[in-house]
Amino acid sequence: MSNAPTSSTEPIPMTEEQKFFFDLHGWILLPSVLSASEIEKMKADVYGGAKQGYEGSIQELLDHPAISGILTEILSESPSVGADHYTFRCESSFTMARDTGWAKSDQGTGLPHVVRPPQQANAMRYQVAGGKIFSGLTRVAWELEEVKEGHVGTTFLTGSHKANFNYGGPDPYMPNIGGSPWEDNMRAAMEGYSCPAGSAVIFTESLIHAANDWTNPDNPRCAVFNCYNSIWAQWHRLNLSHEIIEAMPPKRQSLFRGVWALGQGGNVAYSEDNRCL
Ligand SMILES: O=C(O)CCC(=O)C(=O)O
Numbered sequence: 001m002s003n004a005p006t007s008s009t010e011p012i013p014m015t016e017e018q019k020f021f022f023d024l025h026g027w028i029l030l031p032s033v034l035s036a037s038e039i040e041k042m043k044a045d046v047y048g049g050a051k052q053g054y055e056g057s058i059q060e061l062l063d064h065p066a067i068s069g070i071l072t073e074i075l076s077e078s079p080s081v082g083a084d085h086y087t088f089r090c091e092s093s094f095t096m097a098r099d100t101g102w103a104k105s106d107q108g109t110g111l112p113h114v115v116r117p118p119q120q121a122n123a124m125r126y127q128v129a130g131g132k133i134f135s136g137l138t139r140v141a142w143e144l145e146e147v148k149e150g151h152v153g154t155t156f157l158t159g160s161h162k163a164n165f166n167y168g169g170p171d172p173y174m175p176n177i178g179g180s181p182w183e184d185n186m187r188a189a190m191e192g193y194s195c196p197a198g199s200a201v202i203f204t205e206s207l208i209h210a211a212n213d214w215t216n217p218d219n220p221r222c223a224v225f226n227c228y229n230s231i232w233a234q235w236h237r238l239n240l241s242h243e244i245i246e247a248m249p250p251k252r253q254s255l256f257r258g259v260w261a262l263g264q265g266g267n268v269a270y271s272e273d274n275r276c277l
């Protein structure tokens with residue numbers, strides 16, 4: 001399932017195999033996407049204090065060709081990308097640098113959670129119709145350090161993006177498994193991944209997922225988490241200045257255009273008065 005490293009900016013189309021496993025599991029791993037020199041530059045930026053993927057060399061990850069073809073497939077109505085704009089949006093980004101011994105909080109992202117429970121209809125929901133995936137709110141996690149076997153980073157309850165029954169907690173609209181009588185069994189069923197530095201994990205936010213203690217004794221966890229959506233749906237406030245977006249290449253700027261879609265190819269270009277807030 002590997003996407004070969006590339007220096008081209010041409011989106012690499014999602015393969016049939018990737019579609020099969022993304023639909024089945026709710027997540028896929030793309031191992032070893034980045035080159036050693038890219039990894040070194042990006043790690044230096046994250047360890048140097050970059051808090052968001054819009055800063056420094058990690059900005060390249062926003063529309064890296066290994067993920068832009070896949071995001072086009074799973075977040076656009078038509079699986080084609082314009083020559084000068086993307087057909088999906090980026091709406092949030094953060095970095096993480098976690099030393100050995102970093103401990104999750106059981107109430108924060110350590111509690112297995114989703115954007116909205118997929119058992120009830122909602123605008124961020126994972127869907128497949130007409131042979132086409134629409135992944136809803138979608139996260140790409142870039143691992144810039146090795147994730148070792150047995151020392152998980154983020155974990156997933158594979159397949160839960162298509163669950164038809166509630167988690168058993170007190171409120172069926174609650175976006176986490178807190179208070180469920182079978183919470184321990186759901187936690188035990190969660191799985192992680194191991195991967196070399198420079199790999200990407202793509203998951204739908206309708207999939208139950210959680211942060212975990214970082215136990216790897218040999219290296220910190222250094223990751224960049226970028227979040228994407230349909231051009232006509234928004235979950236996060238963006239909180240990104242016009243000055244930063246304006247300095248990006250025009251095609252990358254289109255990731256931050258306003259959230260609307262009326263008309264044939266109507267909303268394609270970013271500008272100061274057509275920006276996502
Ligand atoms: O910290 C992690 O490993 C998971 C973060 C998370 O839950 C998220 O990005 O939605």
Ligand SMILES: [Fe+2]
Binds near residue numbers: 113209
């Ligand atoms: Fe999360």
